[in-house]
Amino acid sequence: MTDSTTQATLGRRLMARLDEAARHSQPGPGVTRLFCSDEHRAVLEPIADWMRQAGLTPELDASGNLVGRNAQAMAGEKTLILGSHQDTVAEGGKYDGMLGVALPLQALQALKETGIELPYGVEVVAFGDEEGTRFQSTLIGSRALAGTFDLASLEARDAEGVSLGEALEAFGGNPQKIPHLARRPESVIGFVEVHIEQGPVLEQRDQAVGVVTALTGIERHRMCVRGRAGHAGTTPMPGRRDALVGAAEMVMEADRILNATQDFVGVVGKLEVRPNAVNVIPAEVNFTLELRSPDAAVREQGRKVILDACQRLAQARGLELSSELTYQAEAVACAEWLIEALESACEACGEPAERMFSGAGHDGLAMHDLTDIGMLFVRCKDGLSHHPDEAIILEDADRATRVLMRFLTHLGSQARSRS
CATH class of the missing domain: 3.30.70.360 (Alpha-Beta Plaits)
Structure with missing residues (x-):
């Protein structure tokens, strides 16, 4: 699982998937993919396929999230939620958000291909909206899962006068059923997101990954x-x-x-x-x-x-x-036990990973209301994000995938001890 050939394969697969997702964009520089847009609809097809290859069953939920569940999660067993957002800012990059969707799916597929079955439920979520670019109302999908979605925000309108509720209905969601998406805290192990750093600290440290302590x-x-x-x-x-x-x-x-x-x-x-x-x-x-x-x-x-x-x-x-x-x-802290679990995974993979603070907001801001959160940062070139030149390198894609695989395989005993 950790030989150089496998690592290179993991990195190449992941980078190819990120390139594939980036093609679903409005014309122009970088990637522009807005919530409930044609581009959003189109990108769900490859993501759903990645979910199936990872052994998950995909489903579009009432709030516009694409959720993939393994058999244990579908059977109601206690579940770890992974994921990030599919939407972008205008003329953004191909890694912000989408890395946190594609990487855990790649890690789960690699574990499946090596015959490793995780002893707990897993959900991977491609959240519909985190950036708030279209409706100026952020964290729509993660607030739905956390049970904090405000139905009044369905009245928010985009530049063309289309309301959030209208857009969701046209997309195949069901605005009135969003309150039913709320997960029960006792059914969730935690929420873990992989994300590019969007800053220069890891590059300055010459480290591929970092473990996040809190979100701004x-x-x-x-x-x-x-x-x-x-x-x-x-x-x-x-x-x-x-x-x-x-x-x-x-x-x-x-x-x-x-x-x-x-x-x-x-x-x-x-x-x-x-x-x-x-x-x-x-x-x-x-x-x-x-x-x-x-x-x-x-x-x-x-x-x-x-x-x-x-x-x-x-x-x-x-x-x-x-x-x-x-x-x-408000700023939220990552759970110490998840910080330590991610640090242990980094150490086991030979990756130095100092703790660091996130100056950006993420879906964890909403998910913190539901469960413990953890976050793994991946180095990005020049610390650049929200820009067409946003980039990661193949080697870091390998390393981060390998770290998450290690984290997932060693989480079972910790999850049982917290039941």
């Missing part, structure tokens, strides 16, 4: 700046109520505050101008503000400072400013 807290706001439109040539500069100039000042002030605050990061990632005409003073600007910190107090204080500063800037220019909290998730 995140909040997102929708900001709306309203001014007054006017002719760009005939309206004097003094006294203009230019919403874009005001919004630009707010963006710069937020950036200044973020840079001056330790353990606090954020971004204005989306900005819309109305009427967006070359010779008209902007009347309205909508922009997003995302804030992250492992320390809730730092994030809450930073948010207050930024929002207060934005209000002062708006008043100084005669603008109206409104803000709406659209998403919030």
